[in-house]
Amino acid sequence: MTMANRRKTITGAVMLFAALLLLIELYPIFITLLNGFRRDIVILSGQKFALSQLTLDSYALVFKNSQMMRAMGNSIVVGLFSTALSVGVGAMAAYGISRFKFRGRNALAYSFLVFRMLPQMSLVVALYMMFRQVGLRDTVFGITLAHSSFNVPYVIWMLIPFFTAVDKSYEEAAMVDGCTRWALFRLVFLPLVAPGLVVAAVFAFINSWNEFLYALILTGVKARTAPVAISSLIGGDTLTWGQMCAASTVMLTPVFVFTLAMQKFLIRGVAAGGVKG
């Protein structure tokens, strides 16, 4: 076999392997998307898939379900608030860590990363009792605050490199002009690190959007978010798989759009502490 022929064979084999991997990896996603367009009763009866049975009925049921709509609304509000809170507070802290010299600077930076990796199960029971005590249980504010426990350290870690990259000359010029530290942060640094803020915000939002355990324990009917509402569509006698798949598709769409749009930043975003709920 000639070299060129060998290359061709290898490339062919790799493409076949890639196609197989894709098939396996996308199959469950495909199942979710497809069954959202089937009715619960059709799925449960075990009928073979038929093109003619595709309908929007399950979506209609999901959008008419006031509890589900409320939960999705809560998810949006909690996601936006906790993103705004953690990006605001996190940007300040990242600036403080990367542009000041002080004792314990390294230790502080490290603790923020370790904080991001603490298991939620270790915190949630204590949070439940604290929130119950001060009346934050089942409130949008409470769950927002709980989500900031992972988003604030996450955002800080994402933003430190962006703040460090800003050249000193910007800072010096502004200081000569008599700029205060606060004005410097707001008027010089924030515009310069804007790309970092966008990336951090997107991932913080996804973190909050996907989160399940805090929402399960710390919320009830009022502040429940969509992941918990979706999980309640199945269980006991309720087996509304079609609605489950339809609601899941609604939740998945923004996440997939963001991740496909942000390929360049995925590794940094995920390695800094993940997309894990």
Next chain:
Amino acid sequence: MTSSRRPATSPAGRVAARGTGGRGSPVPFLLPALLIVFAVLIFPIVFSFVVSMFDWPLSAGGGARVFVGVDNYKALVRDLEFWNSLKLQLGFIFIAIPLEILLGLAAALLLNREFQGGKVVRALILLPVFFLPVVSGMTWRFMLQPRYGALNNFLLALGAPEITWLGHPTFAYAAVIVQDIWRMWPFVFMLLYAGLAGIPTDVLEAAEIDGATFWKRLLRVILPLMYPTILTALLLRIIDALRIFSEVYVMTEGGPGMATTLFSLYTHRQAFGYMKVGMSSAMAIFLLVISIAFAVTLVRKNMSLERLEDQGGSR
């Protein structure tokens, strides 16, 4: 590390060179983050530790709170269900993660070449990582249903008998592991692929021209160069796997029986099933100590502040 005598050329000195260090105080900038961290991280941890020393019922109707010292920890050691959950948790980690690393490495090596549609494949293969954990658990539960589940339809077509996968202890445990491998090996792939792309091509080509076989190149050149990345992936996966909850909770609810009650699920059951917050907190502290040990190892080895600053927001 922040000594001002460091030369500005060293990585740690770079901040000193770039920043206006010394003037002004960082406290106003750090304070809001520190307050939040104190309220929702430090205080709950301390509180958990205190509660773990009490016989503490979940609700006031459950009786009085009694200080018991380390009795909760002692009770855990005697609790067979605790050991069961620990065993399941460790089994999960030891089975799922090596397979994820192997799959991720193999795919990274194979897909690290130009071919038609390569970019699309590498992007789409990451989608499961971003599948909501809850939806992943629900979808797998759906696929494994008898009669109408996708897997049983497939097996029935092949003439195999129908199996109630999630009703069988071993199959349910295997399903939980398969679900995790399916969802998270692309995450390992993503990290390793980036690490592989970071190896200079001339190093790889030199080994190829020397006539080294593929396996020799893998063992002598590629793996040693990839070692830091593999270690990072491994530690990230362990830290993540230690706290797995939502996927398993919605997939099996820990059942059948206790067959898939992993560590976090048992912690949850202690507090909200058995109403024993003290016992649950003791488990929470146990998990916390292990997680911190792994997280500190990871941070010290692979995520130093200097390295982070060197990235300079370029990626």
